[in-house]
Amino acid sequence: MEQRNNFFFIEQINSVFDRKQTCEAHVYTRVRNFWFSCFGRGGSMREKTVEQKLVKAVKAAGGICPKWTAPGFDGLPDRMVLLPGGRMGFVEVKAPGKKARPLQESRHELLRSLGYRVYVLDDPGQIGGIIDEIRTA
Numbered sequence: 001m002e003q004r005n006n007f008f009f010i011e012q013i014n015s016v017f018d019r020k021q022t023c024e025a026h027v028y029t030r031v032r033n034f035w036f037s038c039f040g041r042g043g044s045m046r047e048k049t050v051e052q053k054l055v056k057a058v059k060a061a062g063g064i065c066p067k068w069t070a071p072g073f074d075g076l077p078d079r080m081v082l083l084p085g086g087r088m089g090f091v092e093v094k095a096p097g098k099k100a101r102p103l104q105e106s107r108h109e110l111l112r113s114l115g116y117r118v119y120v121l122d123d124p125g126q127i128g129g130i131i132d133e134i135r136t137a
Helices: 002-018 023-037 048-060 103-112 122-136
Strands: 079-083 087-093 116-121
Touching: 048 079, 048 087, 048 122, 079 103, 079 122, 087 103, 087 122, 103 116
Parallel strands: 087 116
Antiparallel strands: 079 087
């Protein structure tokens, strides 16, 4: 249902700007590009949007959430969550409904075997619970 509503919104923008002069076409393009950057072309939330919400929530909790990259060691989680009091966890961010790849699952198990908390986040509604678990670990 939400995907249908998103396309309805885009159709409304198209119909409004189809009647306007070409000098206003750049406004349409900017609105359309913003919409696609948030929801993609399929109408669902993108990984980037979920990741931005995680970073914002961690900052609000008094922590930092740096992007984690390790050249030559693929499959590691996308973000470290560092909270006050030395609390730490790793978060793999996915677009809604997407799952971690087998290599990523393997790396998550490696980190868990070392005693770290690792989460796969594919729904912004999970963010508060993840932060609470890391905070109370």
